[in-house]
Amino acid sequence: MKFRTFAAFVAPSLLMMFVFIAVPLVSVFLQSFEQTQPVVERIEVESCTPGFVTQNCTTEIRTQPVLDESGRVVTQTVFTGLESYRNVLEPARAMAAIRAGDWSGLMAIDFWKALRFTLTFTLITLPLVIGVGLAIALAVNNASRTIRGPVIFVSLLPFIITPVIGALSIRWLFVGDGILTQAIEWWTGHQVYMFAQGWTIELLMLFYRVWHVAPFAFVIFYAGLQTVNTDSLEAAIIDGATRFERLRYVIVPHLMPLIVFIALIHLMDAYRVFDEVVGFRSEAHVISLQWLTYHFLEPDSTGNRAISRASASAMLTMIGIVILLVPLLRKTWRDHKGAH
């Protein structure tokens, strides 16, 4: 294919990605170093109230935003350097907490709290998703053909459901008078409050994510299991391999590329954890990095959006993604060079 034809085919897509992904990235990077504020002026106001003999007059200095001729607030953008990053990271407080060995002090800072949750969430769900997905795939592969269709149908439901709704549906089972909370209370004889402390919410979030992603892993592993070479399985049996050894030394190595694929996709997606925080309404206890940026972007009670702080936290989130992707990119690059 000639370069011009190739360019014509690819151009619309590249333009979309350039305008809506690359340009925003650059602008977020720039925004994180500057701050847009309304221009304020200090004016002296004399207010008088009628009094006997003379008026009571007081003068006070008031700050108010400058308005332009159409009545809008005039804003100015100033370069603030690393100020926004400092606001997000709060290095002084964090260092003090670390020096004092004060873990809960460090966790009182939103960014570190979000980072801690995002990382533990990503690392704990990863093996669970792969394990559960593989287990379901093996079980379905064992099952008779007639029930495979319905089982796949049911398994796809958690995968396809809107993430916020999926989280909500689990939340409603565990809210104060939800059916499972009441079941637990009846079982243990204690009052249970699943949404009153961080760790129970985190457990539910982990459960939700595994429930949501395991079907995806299952479908892919299931497809991989169809292509396992029966000859090598039979050879393993003749060599006296037990069922577990066959799984460990024949099936899992065969599925390895798929396991790596799932792990990568899952790392990318789990690092972006966000919908759980909204669905479980856990803002007060558990927050994630992406939620932190989202929260800065939402208008606060005065209608202002903390754009520069959001940009700073977005850039910090990006660093994590870059660290995640570097090994992958290096491997792809080596493969590509090897292929030519």
Next chain:
Amino acid sequence: MSTPKALRQPASLRLVSGAFLTLWCLIAAFPILWITVMSVKVPIDAFAANPLDVILGPLTKAQGRGLSLIGIAAWAGYLWLTFRACTRGLPQLVARFSPFGITALGWLIAALAAGILFVAVGFGVLTPLIGAIDAALGLEPLIGLTTQHYQAVWVENAFWRNFVNSLIVTGGVVTVSLTVGTLAGYGLARSGSNLAFWILIVALVFRALPHSVLVAGYLPVFINSAEYLRPILGDAAPTLYGKPFAVIAVLVAINQPFTIWMLRSFFQSIPAELDEAARVDGCTHFQAFRRVIMPVMWPGVITTGLFSFLLGYNDFLVTSLLLDASNQTMVPAIAGYFNRETTTTDQVQAVAAAVSITAPLFLLVMVFQRQIVSGLTAGAVKG
């Protein structure tokens, strides 16, 4: 199919694996099933301590809302007929009457029409009919069932407006992202150049970006866009914030990396000899793409379209930040219920709204299960 004796499994293993599968299906379906049951009960029943109370709904029944034996039978039959019609008759109708021969468009219209017809016949004809028969035979309702929460959500709270917005956004995302994506996917699949490789790698990096990072870039620009665009467009310059078409563009771009990867792998599975033959017959590249490749690409396009649909439909982050209240889609609109969720009635209404959002997805899995599975595996087979 007979398995070799050595590969056959002992009964204990079969039992364990069967039990595990049953447990998984239960876990997979239970939350969705349960909120569906909750949504048709009065609040006290919905949050009752005894699961049987939630299922049978004694208080809902006491209010005279419910289904008798005949009602249950009639609804079950109606559901079965609908299912049959959707899986057997509908595909043929779609194949025959699709406008301009575009099957995807035909499916969209057919699904919408089927959904509306189902609700209209179900509640317009079946419900009064069952009521009349029950009254004539003097039958008592067997299980409590009420649609009051759905009525409250869809009619009183005007959820249909959010539904329409969701349709606009999702429809826009699917059409634009497929149009742009098929072109790029074809170009990338047929070009072995280094540039194509790098485009795919950059797309992979973009795929990993958290969406909030991008939204942080759009927001200030979108809010002030009228001022930025005035020198070019004059007074007609739009404020992009709150406009569905701006959100469509954003979601298409976010979805583009995934779309081109997936479509590329589908295009690669079509032999290149096919377009070479077309080229020999005198087609240009674009004509070969349009007249020879696209007709055999429909399965891939439908599959990729499904995933675009899911992205547009399921998105919370982008739509909640970039759309204002008047153009809200369904998923962020449900957040409005969180803030009001003070009484149990509000809670059950939120449950009903959640079930309403899930229902189209449920239908989607039912109709397109095979495509979803093939789409998931298409990306992975290449590794």
